[in-house]
Amino acid sequence: MTKKNLYVTTAIPYANAKPHIGNAMDYLLADIWSRHKQQLGYTARFQAGTDEHGNKIAAKAQEAGMEPQAYVDEMHVNFKRLLQAVGAGSTDFVRTTDIHHKAAVQYIWQKLQPYLYKGIYEGWYCQGCESFVADKEASDNNGICPDHNQPYQRLSEENYYFKLSAFTDKIRDAFEHRRIRIVPEFRQKELMKLLESGLQDISFTRPVKSLSWGVPVPDDTSHVMYVWMDALSNYLTVLGYPDNLDWQNYWPADVQVIGKDILRFHAAIWPAMLIALDLPLPKVLLVHGFVTVNGAKMSKTIGNVIDPFEIIEEYGQDAFRYFFSRHIPSWEDGDFTWEKFEAAYNGELANDLGNLVSRIAKMVQTYQAGVVGDVSSAEHDIQAYIDNMEALNFAAALDEAWSSVRSLNQYLEDVKPWMIAKNRDTDQEAKLHLEEVLTHSVGSLLQIADLIYPFMPQIAEAIRITFKDGVVSSEIPILFPKKDLHPAAPTVTNTEPALPAVD
Ligand SMILES: [Zn+2]
Structure with missing residues (x-):
């Protein structure tokens, strides 16, 4: 039986910095999936949120001369703004400092008791990462x-450990029997390889003296919960777990979107926690790569960090969504440059699609007084598009949609309706042929609008409105006005100064 209530999640970023492109990728991929499902008649609950505990946050708050709570109250808003800017319709926003979340995490702690024990951690730690580091990695x-x-740093401290090692076989079994699946497949292979050497028990707490800003361990005031215990639980607590029984209508998650850097935690620690809680595993972990800029990793030191808000302000929400869902592969790393972005904007969005819409609309206006006629007949084969959407290869699905855009452009070039139109007043056959061509074109455009809706909801809506009820509105929108903000650098062939003219 198919579950009617779908649930998609995104990773919760630390609230100690401005949102970056990786956060936007999470929101975008989750939103594409949920809009696709919405077109099929489902509604998906969509979780987003912020991870608001930890030393890095406490330190940033101190730098700003604020209490940690006041600091995260201010910072988390940036992520809500990003969700909105990207056009992602988050229905639930969880903060790990929410009263309900903290209480629910303490409840989960109690439930995990059979798998928690006290032990001495003796080993390496990175303060910047706020994480323990295995000897081999060190x-x-x-x-x-x-x-x-x-x-x-060398650390020796007493912590509560989670008996992750006890779950290696169960997790391997769950992946082998596809009770949980990682997309893309090569990431799943990476994980299976990791499981071969067996999972190690992990610290689930830190002493209060080393970490004060966190959820207190019930019945032991000397310890505070460590990030994974606190943060991973959000996917359940946001649904109201455990007290609001509505969570049962949504869990297990259908898709959990994450970046490749946090795969291990989501594919090992998280399933182990769920098995320990006797809860079903999420169906799919969708793992995306990183975005580089001009082939280089983004870094504040290099100063090549791109700001999602800036791109959206300059080119619009749907142009942003288009580039990052088509030109950044859904499953692997991708590269951004302003030049590539602007070339895609002017070439693919303004020329291929924008011109196509206004051209067809203008012809209907000019030749047929704005009346389209019955457009229900255009139905192209879209199986490849659907297969890619279902496989969560969104970039490939959008490629398919774009081949429809290109073939409609080609169709117009081949048929030349403007030539047929010359005889429409004298030749009845020409008039009917022209009608047929334009009806087919509008029908194809409306189908394209459906295909691109998960990627570019605003543009899809603008196309529908343009041809609403078979009549072209008098105002034909310019969907993507040409931009010249980041032109490609001119190719320099000769840097020698020109010789003065001889007179
Ligand atoms: Zn580090």
Whole structure:
């Protein structure tokens, strides 16, 4: 039986920095999926949120001269703004400082008791990552965190451990029997390889003296919950787990969207927690890659960080959605440059699609006084599009939609309705042929609007409105006005100064 209430989640970012393109990718992919399902008659509950505990947040708050709570109250709003800017319709926004979340995490802690034990952690730790580092990783990196350029600290502290090692076989079994699946497949292979050597128990707490800003461990005031216990639980607590029974209508999640850097936590710790809680596993983990800029990793030091808000302000929401869902592969790393972005905007959006819409609308206006006629007949084969959407390969699905755009442009070039139109007043056959051509064109455009709706909801709606009720509105919209904000650098062939003219 198919579950009627669908549920899609996004990773909850630390609320200590401005939202970045990776957060936008999470929101975008989850939103494309949920709009696609909505077209099929489902409604998907859509979770987003912020991770608001931890030392990094406490430190940033102190820098700003604020209490941590006041600091995250201010910071989390940036992520709500990003959701809105991207056009993602989040229905639930969870903050790990929510009273309900904290109480629910403490409840989960109690339920996990059979798998928690106290032990001494003796090993490496990166303060910047706020994470424990395995001996092998520490020696591979010569004792220095590559992300923070800081030597790892040696730690010896008493913590509560989660018996993750006890779940290796069960997790492997769940993946083998596809009770949980990782998309793309090669990521699942990576994980299976990791499971071969067996999972290690992990710290689920830190002493209060090392970490004060977090959810207190019930019945032990000397410990605070460590990030994974607190943060991973959000996918359940946001649904009202455990006290609001509505969570049962949504769990297990149908799709959990994550970046590749947090795969291990979501594919090992999280399923283990769920098995320990006797809850079903999420059906699919959709793992996307990173976005580089001009082939380089984004970094504040290099100063090449791109701001999703800036792109959206300059080119519009749907242009942003288009580029990041088509030109950044859904499953792998992708590259951004302003030049590539603007070329896609002017070439594909303004020329291929925008011109197509206004051209067809104008012909209907000019040749047929704005009346389209019956357009129900255009039905192209869209199986490849559907297959890719269902496989969560959104970039490939949008490629398919774009081949419809291209073939409609080609059709017009081949048939030349403007030539047929020359004889429409004298030749009845020409008049009928022209009607047929325009009806077919509008029908195809409306189908294209359906195909691009999950990717570009506003543009899809503008196309529908343009041809609403078989009549072209008098105002034909310019869907993507040409932009010249980031032109490609001119190709320099000769840098020699020109010789002065000889007279
Ligand atoms: Zn680090």
